[in-house]
Amino acid sequence: QVHLVETGGGLVQTGDSRRLSCVATGVTFSDYAVYWFRQTPGKAREFVGGINWYGDKTYFADSVKGRFILSRDDSRSAVFLQMNNLKPDDTATYYCALHHRWEYEPPREPDYWGQGTQVTVSS
Numbered sequence: 863q864v865h866l867v868e869t870g871g872g873l874v875q876t877g878d879s880r881r882l883s884c885v886a887t888g889v890t891f892s893d894y895a896v897y898w899f900r901q902t903p904g905k906a907r908e909f910v911g912g913i914n915w916y917g918d919k920t921y922f923a924d925s926v927k928g929r930f931i932l933s934r935d936d937s938r939s940a941v942f943l944q945m946n947n948l949k950p951d952d953t954a955t956y957y958c959a960l961h962h963r964w965e966y967e968p969p970r971e972p973d974y975w976g977q978g979t980q981v982t983v984s985s
Contacts, residue, residue, distance in 0.1 A: 864888040864974045868958050871979030874948055878983070882943040884958030884976060891939035895964040897972060898932070898943050900954035900981075909968035910956070913941060921966055925951070948983045955980050 870882040884896065898910040911922040913932040920932045931944040941958060956979055959972035 864960075866958055866960065866974055866976030868956060868976045868979040871956065871981045873982045873984065876949060876983055876985050878948050879944070879946045880948060880981060882945065882956055882958075882979060882981070884941045884943070886939045886960060886974075889939075889960065889974070891960075892936045894960040894962055894973070896932075896934060896941040897959045897961060897968055898941075898956060899959060899968070900952075900956045901978075902954045907957070908954070911943065912964075912968060914964040919964070945981070948981075950983045950985045953981060953983045 865887045866884055868882060868884050874880050892915060895914050897912040899907045900910050901907040909923050910926055911930055911932050913920045913934055917934045922930055929947045934941045958976045960974040961969040961972040
C-alpha cells in the first residue's frame, strides 16, 4: 500500500522560509515524478511545482517561481519543497503527488496523493 506523508507545515511570518517534506512508502520512489499542489477552502487545487525522476528537471507555477525550490533524495524516498520569501497568498494546504509520467504540464489525475500539510503565512 502506497503512503505519502507531507510534513513541515506550520505558522510562519511574511518573508520567512519553510521546507516541506514528502516521504513515500510502498512504492519504488525513483519510478515517479513528484508534483506539489496547494489548496485553500473554496478554491480549486492549484499546481505549485514538479520534479522529474532524476531530480534534474523542475518547473513551477508563476506565482512561486524564483521563490520555491524542489529537490529529491531517492535514498530516503523523499522530495523537499523549499519555500522562501513566503507571502500571505501562499497560505494553503500543500499536497504532494506521485505520477509515473513527467510532463511540463501538471497531471490531472496523479497516481498517488498525500494527505496534505497546512502552511499559514501571517502578514
